[in-house]
Amino acid sequence: MTELIVNGERHTVDVDPATPLLYVLRNELKLNGAKFGCGLGQCGACTVMLDSDPVFACLIPIVAVDGRRVRTVEGLGTAEHPGPVQRAFMDEQAAQCGYCIPGMIMRAQALLERKAGASEDDIRQHMEPNLCRCGTHMRILAAVKRAAVTMRSAEKPSRQREAGR
Amino acid sequence: MNPHTQTKLSRRRLLQTGGALAVYFSLRDPLDALAQGAPPPKLPGSLDKFPLLDSWIKIDANGAITVFTGKAELGQGIKTAFIQLAAEELSVEPGDLTLVTADTGRTPNEGYTAGSHSMKDSGTAIQNAAAQVRGLLLDLAATRFNMPREQLKPQRGTVVAADGRVLRYAELVAGLDLHRPAVPGAPKADPKTYTVIGKPLPRVDIPAKVTGGLAYVQDMRPDGLVHARVVRPPNPAAKLKALDSQPVEQMPGVIKVVRDGSFLAVVAAGEFQAIQAMNALSSLAQWEGQANLPKQANISDVIRALPAQDTVILNQGSLGQASGRALKATYHRPYQMHGAIGPSCALAQFKDGTMTVWTHSQGVYPLRDSLAELLRMPKEQVHCIHTEGSGCYGHNGADDAAADAALIARAVPDRPVRVQWMREQEHGWEPYGPAMVTEVQAALDADGKIADWQYEVWSNTHSTRPGGAGNLLAALHLAQPFAQPAPTPIPQPEGGGDRNGIPLYAVPNARVTSHFIPAMPVRVSAMRGLGAYMNVFSIESFMDEMAALAGTDPVEFRLRHLEDTRARDVIALAAKEFGWKPNEPLPKGRGRGFAFARYKNLAGYAAIALDVEVERETGVVQIGRVVAAVDSGQVVNPDGIRNQIEGAIVQSASWTLYESVGYSEREITSRDWGSYPILRFPAMPSKIDVHIIDRPGQPFLGTGEAGQGPASAAIANAVASATGVRMRSLPLSPARVKAAIGI
Numbered sequence: 001m002t003e004l005i006v007n008g009e010r011h012t013v014d015v016d017p018a019t020p021l022l023y024v025l026r027n028e029l030k031l032n033g034a035k036f037g038c039g040l041g042q043c044g045a046c047t048v049m050l051d052s053d054p055v056f057a058c059l060i061p062i063v064a065v066d067g068r069r070v071r072t073v074e075g076l077g078t079a080e081h082p083g084p085v086q087r088a089f090m091d092e093q094a095a096q097c098g099y100c101i102p103g104m105i106m107r108a109q110a111l112l113e114r115k116a117g118a119s120e121d122d123i124r125q126h127m128e129p130n131l132c133r134c135g136t137h138m139r140i141l142a143a144v145k146r147a148a149v150t151m152r153s154a155e156k157p158s159r160q161r162e163a164g165r
Numbered sequence: 166m167n168p169h170t171q172t173k174l175s176r177r178r179l180l181q182t183g184g185a186l187a188v189y190f191s192l193r194d195p196l197d198a199l200a201q202g203a204p205p206p207k208l209p210g211s212l213d214k215f216p217l218l219d220s221w222i223k224i225d226a227n228g229a230i231t232v233f234t235g236k237a238e239l240g241q242g243i244k245t246a247f248i249q250l251a252a253e254e255l256s257v258e259p260g261d262l263t264l265v266t267a268d269t270g271r272t273p274n275e276g277y278t279a280g281s282h283s284m285k286d287s288g289t290a291i292q293n294a295a296a297q298v299r300g301l302l303l304d305l306a307a308t309r310f311n312m313p314r315e316q317l318k319p320q321r322g323t324v325v326a327a328d329g330r331v332l333r334y335a336e337l338v339a340g341l342d343l344h345r346p347a348v349p350g351a352p353k354a355d356p357k358t359y360t361v362i363g364k365p366l367p368r369v370d371i372p373a374k375v376t377g378g379l380a381y382v383q384d385m386r387p388d389g390l391v392h393a394r395v396v397r398p399p400n401p402a403a404k405l406k407a408l409d410s411q412p413v414e415q416m417p418g419v420i421k422v423v424r425d426g427s428f429l430a431v432v433a434a435g436e437f438q439a440i441q442a443m444n445a446l447s448s449l450a451q452w453e454g455q456a457n458l459p460k461q462a463n464i465s466d467v468i469r470a471l472p473a474q475d476t477v478i479l480n481q482g483s484l485g486q487a488s489g490r491a492l493k494a495t496y497h498r499p500y501q502m503h504g505a506i507g508p509s510c511a512l513a514q515f516k517d518g519t520m521t522v523w524t525h526s527q528g529v530y531p532l533r534d535s536l537a538e539l540l541r542m543p544k545e546q547v548h549c550i551h552t553e554g555s556g557c558y559g560h561n562g563a564d565d566a567a568a569d570a571a572l573i574a575r576a577v578p579d580r581p582v583r584v585q586w587m588r589e590q591e592h593g594w595e596p597y598g599p600a601m602v603t604e605v606q607a608a609l610d611a612d613g614k615i616a617d618w619q620y621e622v623w624s625n626t627h628s629t630r631p632g633g634a635g636n637l638l639a640a641l642h643l644a645q646p647f648a649q650p651a652p653t654p655i656p657q658p659e660g661g662g663d664r665n666g667i668p669l670y671a672v673p674n675a676r677v678t679s680h681f682i683p684a685m686p687v688r689v690s691a692m693r694g695l696g697a698y699m700n701v702f703s704i705e706s707f708m709d710e711m712a713a714l715a716g717t718d719p720v721e722f723r724l725r726h727l728e729d730t731r732a733r734d735v736i737a738l739a740a741k742e743f744g745w746k747p748n749e750p751l752p753k754g755r756g757r758g759f760a761f762a763r764y765k766n767l768a769g770y771a772a773i774a775l776d777v778e779v780e781r782e783t784g785v786v787q788i789g790r791v792v793a794a795v796d797s798g799q800v801v802n803p804d805g806i807r808n809q810i811e812g813a814i815v816q817s818a819s820w821t822l823y824e825s826v827g828y829s830e831r832e833i834t835s836r837d838w839g840s841y842p843i844l845r846f847p848a849m850p851s852k853i854d855v856h857i858i859d860r861p862g863q864p865f866l867g868t869g870e871a872g873q874g875p876a877s878a879a880i881a882n883a884v885a886s887a888t889g890v891r892m893r894s895l896p897l898s899p900a901r902v903k904a905a906i907g908i
Contacts, residue, residue: 015437033376037508040838082376086376095371096556096809097553098240098374099505125846131506135812135819141849
């Protein structure tokens with residue numbers, strides 16, 4: 001039995017401990033966001049967040065995430081109430097086939113939580129592990145930049161509030 | 166059924182109904198033309214093949230509207246564009262419509278979703294059908310109100326009379342019979358009044374895709390689902406010699422090992438169990454037989470030496486008269502792969518004698534027919550439903566995965582089976598875009614214009630789509646294999662290997678020869694743009710070489726040879742927006758390039774200007790700013806067009822700078838993204854601007870494949886501008902650039 005916390009919910013799964021996290025998320029927990037792309041950590045389609053880091057869910061055996069916090073694109077928001085990064089991807093229409101996009105969003109989310117003021121160059125370097133084949137890169141970059149702005153401005157008032165206390 | 170027979174029959178039916186309907190149709194009666202001996206008028210787009218209005222649009226008793234298309238959403242945004250067309254013509258909000266895409270049980274057979282045909286074929290059909298349905302609703306309302314049609318206005322799902330009375334569509338449907346053929350020349354909404362067409366409606370599929378909704382065939386989990394994996398031979402010629410599958414059958418979760426000749430698969434309860442079983446099977450299987458692939462370095466010579474069927478596709482004037490300077494050049498393209506980010510996947514279920522397959526194939530009907538042949542089942546008992554997959558960019562593993570799923574599902578009846586290809590299977594077994602060679606020679610006249618033009622292209626087929634069970638990979642591995650159908654060339658004017666082989670430029674004396682090579686050293690098929698990518702790369706590179714020979718600016722040189730005003734317009738717009746100036750001095754290592762094409766010489770126009778920086782020490786080409794101008798006819802969704810052109814530029818940049826399938830004489834060696842690198846974020850252009858020329862009321866020309874050819878040549882021309890060296894072999898990889906500039 002392995003216990004994992006996914007998008008704030010605790011789950012216990014009974015699978016071979018070698019099973020990659022990706023298959024547990026997709027099949028046991030029925031979460032569509034993380035995608036199978038290569039199983040080799042070369043394309044980033046399966047990117048999820050483990051604690052605060054972007055990781056390849058296709059490579060991490062379930063035993064290694066025992067008790068740790070996993071976040072997937074489902075944890076950021078819904079179609080009706082998207083999170084700021086999802087919202088920015090919608091606003092920029094940053095998808096063609098869209099298969100790589102949940103992985104892109106999770107990698108971007110990890111960057112912007114760590115560095116809300118990420119520069120264009122930061123974003124390009126940070127997004128390097130994730131592949132897109134439709135050529136939607138310019139829109140993905142625009143969406144991450146847009147999310148950086150909204151997340152920064154959301155952060156400022158709260159910091160000011162904290163400073164004022 | 167002949168559509169014109171249907172027209173005739175229904176006319177009788179219409180006349181019997183009398184009243185407003187008959188008046189409405191008699192104004193544009195195609196039979197008047199027939200009576201005068203003219204050929205029967207064609208119906209617009211795919212309506213010509215499927216003229217019945219209810220093939221395209223149904224309105225139920227509650228007024229709920231469903232629109233049907235035989236085309237598939239591949240990430241190109243057609244669902245949204247089709248909804249916009251229908252909403253505009255039916256005067257309803259886009260959200261009031263349901264769209265059903267390619268499904269052999271429900272939609273018209275519109276063949277493959279390919280060749281930038283969707284807007285032209287299906288978009289045109291939906292728009293015209295919707296316009297006619299609106300006309301019928303107005304007629305019914307006119308009868309109910311006893312008012313002339315001119316005093317009625319459709320408005321958000323209702324018909325509003327001049328005196329203020331309102332009827333909802335739902336109140337009119339009782340009298341509405343859409344099981345009638347469309348008529349030619351029915352009036353459509355005036356482009357000046359458009360409120361939905363031409364607007365950047367957000368894509369209907371994006372919210373689910375960015376929030377983890379059910380968006381792809383990979384995401385389907387019907388009750389009782391089991392997971393399957395296939396084990397492919399180590400090379401295309403290998404046969405399964407021996408296998409003791411018993412240890413695998415004992416593995417946890419394993420339900421069945423499926424073997425038919427050299428077709429090998431395993432079914433398990435869990436997905437990771439299926440993968441572990443696949444790995445075990447793979448190590449237990451003993452194969453015999455060696456592939457004999459050509460030497461990668463010699464592929465151009467191999468291609469040119471194979472027997473060819475030659476067709477002269479252009480022969481005008483008389484060659485050899487030009488007295489001016491001349492040039493000759495040869496260009497090379499390697500095998501390149503579609504490389505979907507999500508490997509192919511399919512679900513199949515064999516239940517109650519029917520095989521149902523959920524597939525991301527581009528052609529559910531041709532696939533259905535091929536599966537029926539493969540399974541030796543009647544077509545009626547095979548049902549293919551398009552369900553989105555990862556972007557395909559042509560004929561990739563989608564159909565083959567569907568065949569795998571069907572064969573496996575037959576072996577475990579009743580249970581839904583999900584087959585997911587592994588990365589190395591997609592890389593190793595998808596049919597690639599063909600290796601090609603082109604050769605061009607041209608001479609100038611005394612005025613610096615091209616007088617003579619000779620062009621030759623050597624290529625395998627650009628379509629081995631099913632079309633026949635033998636085009637499905639698994640069919641070749643069965644104990645009783647199916648023969649691969651003999652490949653045939655796709656004829657002009659669209660062409661296959663010779664797509665865009667005829668220059669759009671005015672050249673008085675010209676000969677263009679297409680060498681079609683039936684024998685395939687490596688399995689190939691349709692990849693986005695087919696031969697257009699290579700032919701435009703060649704022609705547009707060579708136009709720059711000829712411009713230099715003539716001592717003329719490349720943009721001016723192109724315009725000098727173009728009569729088509731729409732071609733001239735996109736070129737002028739791209740040059741203007743880029744700020745193209747003849748003979749502009751550039752810093753060392755910087756270059757700029759321009760290129761243009763009209764896809765297939767009959768579809769969308771695209772012109773691209775861009776600049777690059779070439780790092781001499783590494784040979785790395787970094788693209789800077791890119792400006793594109795595009796004319797796709799009437800714009801339905803401008804943001805959709807921009808998205809497609811941006812994607813075309815980036816994808817083509819990846820093909821052009823990086824991509825070449827690797828192989829030894831024994832096997833394909835490009836098995837993952839490490840051995841087949843593609844463009845990543847740090848190498849992206851600094852900016853891409855797409856400018857659209859709208860052509861209100863003009864036919865849809867399609868956009869999906871308009872930009873790839875011009876992007877490739879614009880890059881090569883910019884590299885030549887930056888380095889002074891002309892590179893004619895794709896890809897323009899760092900190693901090749903370094904070698905070319907002599908570092």
